Amino acid sequence: MTTPSSRFLLVAGALMLLALLPLLPVPPFWITLLNNIGIASLVTIGLVLLTGVGGLTSFGQAAFCGFGAYTTAVLTTAYGFSPWLTLPLSVAMGAIIALPLGLITVRLSGHFLPLGTLAWGIAIYYLFGQIDLLGRHDGISGIPPLAIGDFRFLSGSSIYYVIWTFVILTALAAQNLLNSRIGRAIRALRGGGQAPEAFGVNVARAKLTVFVLASMTAALAGWLYAHMQRAINPTPFSISMGIEYLLMAVVGGAGHVWGAIFGASLVLVLKEALQRLLPELIGTSANFEMIVFGALLVAILQLARDGLWPLVLRLLPAGSPPSLPPAAADLEKRRPVPAGTPLIRVDKARKTFGGLVAVNDVSFEVKAGQIVGLIGPNGAGKSTTFDLITGMNHLTAGQILFNGKPLSGLSPREIARLGVARTFQHPKILPDMSVLENVALGAHLRGYSGVVKSVLHLDRPEEASLLAEAKRQIERVGLGPYMHRPAGDLALGQVRILEIARALALDPVVLLLDEPAAGLRHGEKQELAVLLRKLREEGMSILLVEHDMSFVMGLVDHLVVLDFGTRIAEGKPQEVRENPAVIAAYLGGVA
Numbered sequence: 001m002t003t004p005s006s007r008f009l010l011v012a013g014a015l016m017l018l019a020l021l022p023l024l025p026v027p028p029f030w031i032t033l034l035n036n037i038g039i040a041s042l043v044t045i046g047l048v049l050l051t052g053v054g055g056l057t058s059f060g061q062a063a064f065c066g067f068g069a070y071t072t073a074v075l076t077t078a079y080g081f082s083p084w085l086t087l088p089l090s091v092a093m094g095a096i097i098a099l100p101l102g103l104i105t106v107r108l109s110g111h112f113l114p115l116g117t118l119a120w121g122i123a124i125y126y127l128f129g130q131i132d133l134l135g136r137h138d139g140i141s142g143i144p145p146l147a148i149g150d151f152r153f154l155s156g157s158s159i160y161y162v163i164w165t166f167v168i169l170t171a172l173a174a175q176n177l178l179n180s181r182i183g184r185a186i187r188a189l190r191g192g193g194q195a196p197e198a199f200g201v202n203v204a205r206a207k208l209t210v211f212v213l214a215s216m217t218a219a220l221a222g223w224l225y226a227h228m229q230r231a232i233n234p235t236p237f238s239i240s241m242g243i244e245y246l247l248m249a250v251v252g253g254a255g256h257v258w259g260a261i262f263g264a265s266l267v268l269v270l271k272e273a274l275q276r277l278l279p280e281l282i283g284t285s286a287n288f289e290m291i292v293f294g295a296l297l298v299a300i301l302q303l304a305r306d307g308l309w310p311l312v313l314r315l316l317p318a319g320s321p322p323s324l325p326p327a328a329a330d331l332e333k334r335r336p337v338p339a340g341t342p343l344i345r346v347d348k349a350r351k352t353f354g355g356l357v358a359v360n361d362v363s364f365e366v367k368a369g370q371i372v373g374l375i376g377p378n379g380a381g382k383s384t385t386f387d388l389i390t391g392m393n394h395l396t397a398g399q400i401l402f403n404g405k406p407l408s409g410l411s412p413r414e415i416a417r418l419g420v421a422r423t424f425q426h427p428k429i430l431p432d433m434s435v436l437e438n439v440a441l442g443a444h445l446r447g448y449s450g451v452v453k454s455v456l457h458l459d460r461p462e463e464a465s466l467l468a469e470a471k472r473q474i475e476r477v478g479l480g481p482y483m484h485r486p487a488g489d490l491a492l493g494q495v496r497i498l499e500i501a502r503a504l505a506l507d508p509v510v511l512l513l514d515e516p517a518a519g520l521r522h523g524e525k526q527e528l529a530v531l532l533r534k535l536r537e538e539g540m541s542i543l544l545v546e547h548d549m550s551f552v553m554g555l556v557d558h559l560v561v562l563d564f565g566t567r568i569a570e571g572k573p574q575e576v577r578e579n580p581a582v583i584a585a586y587l588g589g590v591a
């Protein structure tokens with residue numbers, strides 16, 4: 001029977017085997033292959049963060065290995081630096097080069113992003129071959145081995161321990177990062193920039209962070225490579241290696257840290273096996289192995305689009321759901337706003353798209369403790385008004401005040417920081433992340449730990465508080481039983497509630513709900529209405545855009561009706577229901 005500790009025992013067994021391998025009668029060739037796998041794994045772990053998790057495809061990672069390798073090669077051979085001193089310098093060089101390159105690259109989107117990485121990947125490779133200090137195409141030789149005291153890591157089986165210690169430490173650090181506040185922000189990048197910005201994630205910074213981190217792991221790999229080979233030239237840092245690293249990450253399962261090691265192992269073992277076996281099988285020394293290798297990889301990617309690691313995970317004993325820390329300090333809360341205080345004041349807001357007036361001098365107010373509904377037929381300008389309030393779109397004229405302060409010029413992130421939380425008409429959740437993690441993302445602005453604390457797992461108390469807050473909000477909206485399920489498993493109604501819990505995790509002053517009842521069944525709508533009333537009783541202020549009249553009528557305190565971008569009526573639901581302009585424009589038979 002599978003016990004919760006089976007996975008732990010399996011991991012411990014694998015580590016033990018890894019530790020003992022060089023002591024067993026294993027041919028040196030295999031040790032060399034394992035060393036190469038270890039070095040490739042370091043680059044691939046970075047790619048998992050960058051491409052698999054962050055969604056930023058890069059073909060240029062081999063170039064960063066080059067920066068790591070050449071930094072140590074030059075400093076140790078020309079200036080007599082100790083290799084241990086060049087370790088931080090090589091990794092720092094990866095980061096220093098990555099910063100300006102990343103600033104340009106991460107601004108690119110769509111196919112321009114991978115094309116950009118191809119371009120600088122090729123350019124840097126040629127640069128290495130042209131610089132005298134780097135030995136041009138001949139490279140640099142005579143690089144000293146790593147040493148501790150008198151012991152020199154000269155043999156393959158001795159440097160094996162150094163390489164794999166770094167691989168395991170880097171994998172654990174990457175895993176720590178992914179399970180942190182910053183890691184959740186990075187994981188949210190795949191869903192597109194708009195949603196994370198609305199929870200307060202600085203998307204540009206998150207992209208740059210992951211770009212720099214991936215470059216640092218590649219530079220670390222380069223440092224190890226230089227001291228393993230003890231001679232370097234530009235060839236291993238070419239764009240074809242960059243493509244191979246990307247392939248390893250994708251075949252392994254680009255979203256999984258341990259998949260990076262698996263992918264690197266698979267690709268390098270497969271290549272080696274084909275190089276040895278194919279000439280014997282088909283009796284020719286012609287270079288057929290690359291063709292077979294390519295065909296096999298295409299077949300693997302066809303059969304397992306998410307890579308092979310998820311399939312391996314299915315074969316492994318299931319791990320127990322993450323346990324929530326029992327004691328966690330409460331996060332800081334905002335001071336409640338007294339009921340009746342004007343919170344949002346939309347004052348003659350105007351938005352034009354070319355010649356089209358989408359929002360035409362619209363004014364209305366949301367007071368603390370109220371539920372206000374914004375209704376109107378298709379194309380009336382509701383979503384545009386919503387986007388103007390949340391900073392996703394900018395006013396052409398007029399102003400919007402929050403708690404007396406103008407919102408114009410503020411980014412969605414800054415508006416979220418003021419306490420405006422939103423949901424989306426088309427829910428924007430991260431299906432592979434658990435409900436708990438999705439909701440914890442909403443509390444992003446309530447934590448402060450950065451990358452270093454996360455990687456070293458020093459963010460534990462704060463992380464416990466963030467998760468406890470997410471749990472509290474999940475239970476508040478009634479999704480408790482689904483806490484550890486992947487959000488992608490939920491039905492649409494539950495997903496909309498999850499988005500509300502995520503918005504509540506921000507500790508908002510006002511909730512903006514974009515068509516929360518769209519696509520829900522009658523029973524689900526009733527449950528949603530009960531939840532929104534309960535939130536109002538607890539003092540929450542809500543502005544909601546809605547199409548379903550019966551849902552709105554029984555729920556809101558105040559209704560604003562738009563038609564062709566213009567406010568045609570506002571007041572209590574009963575008054576609006578009887579307004580002839582509204583009946584003509586929108587309500588029709590419902591009124």
Ligand SMILES: Nc1ncnc2c1ncn2[C@@H]1O[C@H](COP(=O)(O)OP(=O)(O)OP(=O)(O)O)[C@@H](O)[C@H]1O
Nearest residue numbers: 353356357358376377378379380381382383384385
């Ligand atoms: N980015 C844009 N560029 C150009 N026109 C736009 C843009 N966004 C909205 N519009 C136009 O502005 C008008 C108002 O659109 P909006 O999406 O705000 O209406 P809505 O009331 O939310 O409609 P629905 O209920 O269908 O979502 C529409 O005519 C729409 O085509």
